[in-house]
Amino acid sequence: MYRPLADELRPRSLDDVVGQSEILGKNSMLRRIIDSKQIPNMIFYGPSGTGKTTVASIIADKTNRTLRKLNATTAGIADIKAIIDELDTLIAPEGVLLYLDEIQYFNKKQQQSLLEFIENGKITLIASTTENPYFYVFNAILSRSTIFEFKQISATDCEKAVLRALHFLEERDRVQIVCEDGVTEHIARSCGGDVRKAINAIELLYSASKGASSKVAINLTDAEQVSQKSAMRYDRDGDAHFDILSALMKSLRGSDPDAALHYLARLLEAGDLAGACRRILCSASEDIGLAYPMAVPIVKACVDSALQLGLPEAQLPLAEAVILLATAPKSNSAVMAIGSAMADVKAGKVGNIPRELQNVHADSTEFKREQNYKYPHSYPNHWVKQQYLPDELNGTRYYEYGDNKTEQAAKNYWDQIKK
Numbered sequence: 001m002y003r004p005l006a007d008e009l010r011p012r013s014l015d016d017v018v019g020q021s022e023i024l025g026k027n028s029m030l031r032r033i034i035d036s037k038q039i040p041n042m043i044f045y046g047p048s049g050t051g052k053t054t055v056a057s058i059i060a061d062k063t064n065r066t067l068r069k070l071n072a073t074t075a076g077i078a079d080i081k082a083i084i085d086e087l088d089t090l091i092a093p094e095g096v097l098l099y100l101d102e103i104q105y106f107n108k109k110q111q112q113s114l115l116e117f118i119e120n121g122k123i124t125l126i127a128s129t130t131e132n133p134y135f136y137v138f139n140a141i142l143s144r145s146t147i148f149e150f151k152q153i154s155a156t157d158c159e160k161a162v163l164r165a166l167h168f169l170e171e172r173d174r175v176q177i178v179c180e181d182g183v184t185e186h187i188a189r190s191c192g193g194d195v196r197k198a199i200n201a202i203e204l205l206y207s208a209s210k211g212a213s214s215k216v217a218i219n220l221t222d223a224e225q226v227s228q229k230s231a232m233r234y235d236r237d238g239d240a241h242f243d244i245l246s247a248l249m250k251s252l253r254g255s256d257p258d259a260a261l262h263y264l265a266r267l268l269e270a271g272d273l274a275g276a277c278r279r280i281l282c283s284a285s286e287d288i289g290l291a292y293p294m295a296v297p298i299v300k301a302c303v304d305s306a307l308q309l310g311l312p313e314a315q316l317p318l319a320e321a322v323i324l325l326a327t328a329p330k331s332n333s334a335v336m337a338i339g340s341a342m343a344d345v346k347a348g349k350v351g352n353i354p355r356e357l358q359n360v361h362a363d364s365t366e367f368k369r370e371q372n373y374k375y376p377h378s379y380p381n382h383w384v385k386q387q388y389l390p391d392e393l394n395g396t397r398y399y400e401y402g403d404n405k406t407e408q409a410a411k412n413y414w415d416q417i418k419k
C-alpha cells in the first residue's frame with residue numbers, strides 16, 4: 001500500500017521536529033509540559049506543514065493516552081459522540097487524547113459538545129488551526145485551553161528536512177541520488193515554510209527521475225517546475241491575506257519602496273488586484289495626506305489604469321503608485337484631526353450650531369432672528385473672524401499643521417492673515 005514520503009518521515013521525537021525552537025527547544029514551555037506528561041487542553045495555531053499534527057502524535061506516544069483524530073472539515077456530532085462512548089471503558093480507561101484538526105470548521109454547537117468532557121479531564125483536547133484562534137474558536141474552548149503558535153519554518157531548517165528525505169530514499173531503495181547544485185536550496189526556499197510541501201516535492205522529483213539505474217539524478221530545472229509558485233501562502237479570507245496587505249501599507253508608511261514593491265508583487269502574484277488597489281488608495285490620504293495632496297489624484301489615476309488594464313499589465317501603474325507613495329513626504333495630520341473630531345461626536349460633544357451658520361431658510365419661519373453671518377469673501381484676504389464651532393466646543397483644536405513644507409506654508413499664510 002502506498003504511503004506518502006512525508007508520512008514515512010514523520011518525526012517520532014521532539015528532537016527530530018524541524019524548527020519551532022521557541023516552543024520545543026530545551027527548557028521551552030511546551031517542551032517542559034510534554035516532558036511532565038501532565039497535558040492540558042491546547043490549541044496549536046500556525047501555517048500548514050509546520051509540525052502541529054506531528055507534535056500531537058508525539059504527545060500521545062509519550063503519555064500513553066488513547067489517541068483519536070478528527071478533522072473538523074469532515075467530522076460531525078456523531079463522530080464526537082462515538083469518542084465520548086469510549087470513555088470509562090477498556091478502550092480508553094485513562095481517557096482520550098483528542099486531536100481535532102482545523103477546529104475553525106466546527107460550529108459553536110459542535111465545539112460546545114466537548115465542553116463537559118474537557119472540563120472533567122476525560123478528554124484532553126489538542127486542536128489545531130491555520131487561522132487566528134481568537135477569531136475562530138469560541139470563548140468557552142479558549143478559556144479552557146493554552147494556545148501555542150507554530151511559526152513558518154525557515155529555509156535553513158527546511159533544507160535539513162529535504163536532505164533527510166533524500167538520505168531516507170537512498171537507504172530505503174539502495175540508490176545514489178545526485179542533486180544538481182542549488183536543488184535542495186531551491187526546494188527549501190520555495191516551499192513557503194511548509195515542510196510537507198518540500199518533502200512532497202522531493203518525492204515527486206525522485207519518482208520522475210528514477211529509472212533502472214541505481215543512480216538517480218535530480219536537476220534544477222525539474223525542481224523549479226515542481227515548486228513554481230509554491231512559496232506563496234495566501235488565502236483571501238485568512239491571516240496571510242491581511243498580513244500581506246498590512247505589510248504593504250506599513251512599508252508605504254515607513255517610506256521603504258523596496259519592501260512596498262515586494263508586498264505588492266506578492267499580492268499581484270496571488271491575483272489580488274482589488275486588495276492592492278484599495279490599500280494604495282488609502283495610503284495616499286492616510287499616510288501622505290497634506291504633505292503632498294497631489295498624491296491622491298495621481299494614485300487614483302494609476303489605480304484606474306490598473307483596473308482597466310488588468311493583470312499582468314496592471315503591475316506597471318501600481319508599481320509607479322507604490323514608489324511615489326513610499327518616497328513622498330508623509331503627514332498624518334488629517335488622520336489625527338478627523339479622529340479627534342469623530343471622538344468628540346461619538347462622546348456626544350456636539351452642541352447647537354451657531355445662529356450665524358444655520359440654513360438661511362430658517363429665517364422664513366415664525367422665529368425671525370437676524371442671522372448675522374459674515375460672508376468671508378466680502379472682507380480683505382477673504383477672511384473674517386467669527387465663531388464656527390458650537391458654544392460647547394468653542395476654541396477646540398482638532399487640526400495641527402504637520403511639519404512638512406506644504407502644511408507649514410499654509411500655516412504661515414494663515415498666521416499672517418489671522419494675526
